[in-house]
Amino acid sequence: MSISEQIILSETTPEDRSMAIREALRNAIIDRRLAPGTKLSEAEVGSLFDVSRTVARAALQMLTFEGLVKTERNRGAFVSNPSPDEARQIFASRRLIEPGIVAAALERITLEDIEQFRRQLQEEERYMTERGPAARRAEIKASGDFHLMLASVAGNAILQRFMDELIARSSLVIALYGRSGVSSCGHSEHFAILDALQAGDGERAAALMLHHIDHIEADLDLQEKQGLGLKDALAIG
Amino acid sequence: MSISEQIILSETTPEDRSMAIREALRNAIIDRRLAPGTKLSEAEVGSLFDVSRTVARAALQMLTFEGLVKTERNRGAFVSNPSPDEARQIFASRRLIEPGIVAAALERITLEDIEQFRRQLQEEERYMTERGPAARRAEIKASGDFHLMLASVAGNAILQRFMDELIARSSLVIALYGRSGVSSCGHSEHFAILDALQAGDGERAAALMLHHIDHIEADLDLQEKQGLGLKDALAIG
DNA sequence: ACGGCAAGGATTGCATACGATTTGCGCATG
DNA sequence: CATGCGCAAATCGTATGCAATCCTTGCCGT
Secondary structure: OOOOOOOOOOOOOOOOHHHHHHHHHHHHHHOOOOOOOOEEOHHHHHHHHOOOHHHHHHHHHHHHHHOOEEEEOOOEEEEOOOOHHHHHHHHHHHHHHHHHHHHHHHHHOOHHHHHHHHHHHHHHHHHHHOOOHHHHHHHHHHHHHHHHHHHHHHOOHHHHHHHHHHHHHHHHHHHHHEOOOHHHHHHHHHHHHHHHHHOOOHHHHHHHHHHHHHHHHHOEOOOOOOOOOHHHHHHHO | OOOOOOOOOOOOOOOOHHHHHHHHHHHHHHOOOOOOOOEEOHHHHHHHHOOOHHHHHHHHHHHHHHOOEEEEOOOEEEEOOOOHHHHHHHHHHHHHHHHHHHHHHHHHOOHHHHHHHHHHHHHHHHHHHOOOHHHHHHHHHHHHHHHHHHHHHHOOHHHHHHHHHHHHHHHHHHHHHEOOOHHHHHHHHHHHHHHHHHOOOHHHHHHHHHHHHHHHHHOEOOOOOOOOOHHHHHHHO
16 A cells, blocks of 8 residues: 555544545545555554554445445455446446436526536636646546536435445546546536536436536446456466 | 344354344344334344444444444434435435336346246235235335346346345335335236336336336325324323 | 533443464475 | 475454443532
């Protein structure tokens, strides 16, 4: 493990430290500071955050439930390395859910919300001008945030939680299989969706969202890359 | 807590006992053997299943993630008492997801699957003839199983997990707010959906599924019945 | 008589200790 | 030199102990 920053979470939440650790690890994973396959030993996580294994374990359990880490009995927890097939399932799920989210959001969104969204998107535009892995990570994160904000105004806590998981895993997949400037096209599409919402055209907004997801997935290179070594050896041998 | 049967899970799974406990509690909750609001103390659960608080706690954590129990810090875990609003969100989510599941299932379902489904449905019919709370619980459970089986043939593990949660919470809601013979109409609708699937008519199957969900929700009496026991006592006294 | 308050009990939150299981390495041996 | 066996290190799974927190309830002052 190589989290450069020893994150101080003493001040953040006096309660539920495992939640804070989950959040920190979650961010590290979807930012790709923790590479897929990285081992997350309970003791290591615990010492990094200066807590006992008990609470570290709880955090890892939560992440396992979210599908961001895979736990093998008596072996440990590892950052999830989603297969292309898993990636396809993730996007299939999003295609199913997000149009509905858009429709629900249309019912409840206010002008203030839309203003807020626009400010957020303009904020993101700054990252697009920059290059480098840090900027790319910020892009991926911000792009996901748009979808999450949309889910939050939809007013359905359950769907919001589903989206939380889907976006997190999508970020992981994009970081793994992403090809190029995902966001350059994705960004304008976010604006287009907002426009449709503002115009009250749910039909169009949903269609745009579908296209948007298609574009994101189309930009991926979903090839079986390094089949865990074992499969490579078997296939080659 | 009053789980009559002290379930023996020593033989079931030599590994991951917390998972077995989760399963047992889960069944008890959706079968309504554990009433909403029931306190699930770590020590009590632990002693019931003859494990330490640690593993009991893990099981409760998982159930909390699924939304079947609500945990209050420093207070304990309680069987979830879904509000009418939560119930509406659950069914809204199902309306969003299940038609997509039907469509996906259509692509992959085999004749054997359909045969299996029919056998299952006929099996359920036995329960319908009986009366009493036990039969009602069995009905609710079986009715949910149909949807879960459908999700499993859809071939999307993520959606399947979402449905797992939605069905579990639906069962809880139906047990809480259900009015009458949910299944009498629901059952025939299951057959109708199967017929549409066998005919390869995804359009119709999805529409039938939507109607089916509508019917289930329509049969609920979604009034704020926040008794909490206190008000019960007051009303009676 | 009523409202605030403090002591007591119960329960969770967390840390640590111990046993179980797996992995990897070294050594003996063919 | 290759191979198989066995031991040791590491890590997880689980139990239990202690401290912190919250609720209850009885008490006292007003």
